[in-house]
Amino acid sequence: QVQLVESGGGSVQAGGSLRLSCAASGGTFSSYAMGWFRQAPGKEREFVAAISWSGGTAYYADSVKGRFTISRDNAKNTVYLQMNGLKSEDTAVYLCAAEDYGISPRPDEYEYWGQGTQVTVSS
DSSP states (O other): OOEEEEEOOEEEETTOOEEEEEEEESSOGGGSEEEEEEEOTTSOOEEEEEEOTTSSOEEEOTTTTTTEEEEEETTTTEEEEEEOSOOGGGOEEEEEEEESSOOOSOGGGOOEEOOOEEEEEEO
């Protein structure tokens, strides 16, 4: 059983930056692909970025490509999401997730989820 805890959310002006972290415990972190998703009020959960177990492969949603960067530190059991050039439409709860079959943009393929951290971008 893997436990995931996100941190680093907050309020920021449009154009600003935030760095989210997701700390994992209770499993072999380096064997899991990790993903970041977001959910705004009244909207479905949306894929943001994912990274393979080794960190060698990463996928991004078109809406964040070039602005967000996903990375991981397997020695620290942590995955990060660096968010630059934030826009008001990036406002959402951001959740990290883990899955042990391989990198994927599909939320239904992830077994473990954190509780999320709120990101609010004001224009």
